[in-house]
Amino acid sequence: MSEEPKVDRLIDARNTFCPGPLMELIRAIREAKVGEIIGVLSSDTGSKRDIPLWVSKTGHKLIGIYEKKGYAEIVVQKMR
């Protein structure tokens, strides 16, 4: 696995169900400057499907999904 990128903002959405990790990422992307990198920690397996889908639909960049013990760190860059 490639080296994990340094994030500008890390959101810990582990073990939260409503509104959920994707909504937290949408919030962070809306607040971020173009080029900034955001990491979301999620224990919800659905995030690994939903987040890349939203990221590709909105033209941002999925940098990677990094598996940890019991959760994943999903890293996204704001592109526009």
Next chain:
Amino acid sequence: MGKNIIIVGGGPAGTIAANSLAKKLKKEEASITVIDKTGKHVYEPGLLYLTFGEQDPKDIVRNERDILNKKVSLIVDEATKIDTKREIVELKRGDKLHYDYLIIATGARLCPEEVPGMKEGAYHFYNVDEALKLKDALNKFDKGKIVIGVGGVPYKCPPAPAEIACFLDYKLRRKRIRDKVEIHYLSPLPRIFPIESIDPIVKEIFDKEEIKYTTFFNVESVDPERKEVKSLEGETIGYDLLILIPPHKGSKVIEDSLLGDRGGWVPTDRYTLKVKGYDNVYAIGDATDLPISKSGAAAHYEAKVVANNIASEIKGNESLDKYNGKVVCICDSGNKAIYLKFDYDHPPKSTRPRWIYRLLKLTFNKLYWHTVAKARFL
């Protein structure tokens, strides 16, 4: 001499914390003061019922003084600055109040101006005035397309837009004009309902009642002249009447005191509810940056934890509570409701809509003032 406990904000979080503290601490142990800008307490779950004429403003707005325990002082004024170095809260009228313990319960601020065209082109129901305007507009609406969307995240009560879509469907059927009105729900997520395990149940209702929906639609702007709403994802949808949840930000005093993140939300420890970097400053309710639902239920359980811990500390006890992320939520679709309960360790379980849960919610709407708000029983 007793400790000074200052609570900024007299919504559910601040009020429940103040009343719980008043029950736990003697007068000589602490003086408890709530600072609130309006002196009015709004029971916000009632705004949906206000929109559909099931409740009146008098049912959902009361004087904060009438709810607070007599041991709690109320100052009706705006907190303009929180100085955590000097442990002082400054008020608009010029007073400066010293605190030993501070509870930030400043809630969320509605910012419809953040979505271009929203003020001119859309309705919402997130305060009493706007809910009454929407009520009038819906009463006059007899044919066309009603679109419901989300103007920004986070927002209070994540299920609320799906809830109003179902409520609207039920009310239009009762008026026998449902066949003349199209309801179209725009979800910011890849599904209708925020909670994945509950989504199939809500989808079943939407499909059965012919409520249209578009997923991955995060509203970017409204064109009031063309009557169109555009998404971050690049789609455009037309409407005759638009209901949009306004973007929310943290309170101005948080921004002005440089205590918030970019959205003005206070960085808060998810278990202790202490503001990060401080031992005697807590944040509860909608004001926090916690990735949990901004709801009265979360505010209620958080307020109890913080009140327990501050009272224990003042009394010299060592046992401290932790907030476990508990949220209880009853989503009302107009004739039935879904009951949800979850916390950090227990995901919400799938449940069927039942009329009994709706009855529970309607009962709770009335009991709130005498139970939860006064820190009694629950």
